[in-house]
Amino acid sequence: MGKSQILEMLEAHNYKELKEVLESMHPVDIVEILEELDKKQMILIFRLLAKEEAAEVFTDMNSDKREDLINALTDSELEEVMEEMYVDDTVDVLEEMPANVVDRLLLATDEETRVKINALLQYPEDSAGSIMNVEYISLRREMTVADAILKIRQVGINKETIYTCYVTEKRHLIGMVDVKELLTAGESRRIEEIMDENVLYARTLDDQEDVAKTIKKYGLIAIPIIDHENCLVGIVTVDDAMLVLQDETTEDISIMAGVSPNEDSYFGTSIFKHAGNRTPWLMLLMLSATVTGEILGYYEEAMAVMPVLITFIPMLMGTGGNCGSQSSTLIIRGLAVGEIQFKDIFRVIFKEIRIALVVSMMLAFVNGIRIYIMYGQNMMLSVALGLTMIAVVVMAKCIGCTLPLLAKKLGLDPAIMAAPLITTILDTCTILVYFNIVTTFFGI
Incomplete structure (x- = not known):
């Protein structure tokens, strides 16, 4: 489904069919189309999305379009979107938004989520703590496999990943177990019998690029993050690791070309910002x-x-x-x-x-x-x-x-x-x- 067909449905006010089409599309494809539309068309289409899909689209949009959307949505609409977003994605969005928009977004979240957001915002910008997700599956060693599967069914819908579960004792990380092992083990077996005690982990203040490289090197879906008291406080997932590596590569390419790094897209950056990023290096090299x-x-x-x-x-x-x-x-x-x-x-x-x-x-x-x-x-x-x-x-x-x-x-x-x-x-x-x-x- 292309941009022209979407526009035809909009102009014909064929919202029912358009809603069905959007439900069958991947959020990333929807983002690509939305970013080519004007503000009014973008808002109309966004309001046709289901809550879960809207949250994913909102997370993947560039900061300028996202800010336009925030200003256009009602408080109740914004609250619905924020409810469906994972905490680490919410933090990423907040870091890109101006102060007045951040205040409105925080008001759209519940008190428990705000506490988690504030905790993540306190970590240094390039640390593992700043990109970790505090939503993960935690199990106890004395649980049976049946108990563990029941817990995953109850709380897994709110977690970013359920494929790897972490075994804790007084919040200390003592092991991990894959869902595959849970599904293939006998229901009466205890978690401590099947868990792997040799767990790769990172610390909250570790450099995020090093953590991303560890995930890539060992082919992990996620890596647990522990704090200075050796307590499990979150996980960094492979999708976040890929974004970190992409950002680091972009930064290196910019520096190698003699351009100051810039987080905004090429077309999303003003002419004066581009000139400002390039001139200092050129001036230095010219004088040298x-x-x-x-x-x-x-x-x-x-x-x-x-x-x-x-x-x-x-x-x-x-x-x-x-x-x-x-x-x-x-x-x-x-x-x-x-x-x-x-x-x-x-x-x-x-x-x-x-x-x-x-x-x-x-x-x-x-x-x-x-x-x-x-x-x-x-x-x-x-x-x-x-x-x-x-x-x-x-x-x-x-x-x-x-x-x-x-x-x-x-x-x-x-x-x-x-x-x-x-x-x-x-x-x-x-x-x-x-x-x-x-x-x-x-x-x-």
């Missing part, structure tokens, strides 16, 4: 490039003696920047997926040097032949440029692989050592290497 200009000025006499030297500068700087960017991208990716750690720095450098030697030999050979043919069979010039090429590529690979590792060690985001910054650093280093080699070769 003046060092390269000063070095070129220092070698002005050498260039006056051999003007041809100037023609090779763009090629060498471009090659150095590209080689450095290749290495840094691979290292940043390795750090992101946990494949590379700081302790591997010497292994990484040794490997990159060998790669650089192979790559630089091929580039120097091809470039040497080109120079020999184009510049009057000048062997000295070919050799000088060949040696410069080898030195530049080796240097670029070493710098490109080392800087992200050092950034990680210092607690910085390795992505800041990506293409724009490394290229600027290498431009300066390339000029120094190049003119030192050619002035030595030609005695100028």
Whole structure:
């Protein structure tokens, strides 16, 4: 069902058929259509959704459309939506909304939910506690399988996941059991007989990205979260982990491109916000490039003696920047997926040097032949440029692989050592290497 067909039903006031169509659609598909409609059409369609479906659609919408919807809904309609939302999703929505909208949303929730929301809002922004869900299935070790299944039937409808249940004793996590094990075990068996005591868990103040990586690494549906007293306080589910990894990847890509991270969508961000995110990096890189200009000025006499030297500068700087960017991208990716750690720095450098030697030999050979043919069979010039090429590529690979590792060690985001910054650093280093080699070769 596409946008045009939805609009036709709206214009024909065929609400009964439209309601049936919406019931058969996935909430994500509905969100995509709603975000293309104007405010009035969006509100009309949203009001046709069933309560459960409306809550899912509301959670998945972008913040601007969601705010429009909140302003249009009555208090009772808003209360119905909030009742169907999970607490962690509610917290995510509140964090994106302005203060006046947050107040209205909180008024639409019951007192018990507000207490849970306030507790989650107190955790640091990027911590596991800030994204965890406090709704989970808790069992006792002395329960029978039949008791456990009965409890899941009674309270499972209000929980985000029931596939993994956690066994607690005085709120302390002592084990876990899958629903599959409950359904295949004898009803008279006790939970302590079938539970797994080796439980992977995270703490409330752990970095959310580390928690998401743990879920991904071990293929978990959810991971339990314990507080400083080792009490179970919530779970982080795989869908929340995927969103965290997506946000972290988006942030890294932005930083690698020399753009300040921005949580809003591309089209949802104003021109001035885009400009504000990009200008500081560009300003820094532009000013740092003046060092390269000063070095070129220092070698002005050498260039006056051999003007041809100037023609090779763009090629060498471009090659150095590209080689450095290749290495840094691979290292940043390795750090992101946990494949590379700081302790591997010497292994990484040794490997990159060998790669650089192979790559630089091929580039120097091809470039040497080109120079020999184009510049009057000048062997000295070919050799000088060949040696410069080898030195530049080796240097670029070493710098490109080392800087992200050092950034990680210092607690910085390795992505800041990506293409724009490394290229600027290498431009300066390339000029120094190049003119030192050619002035030595030609005695100028």
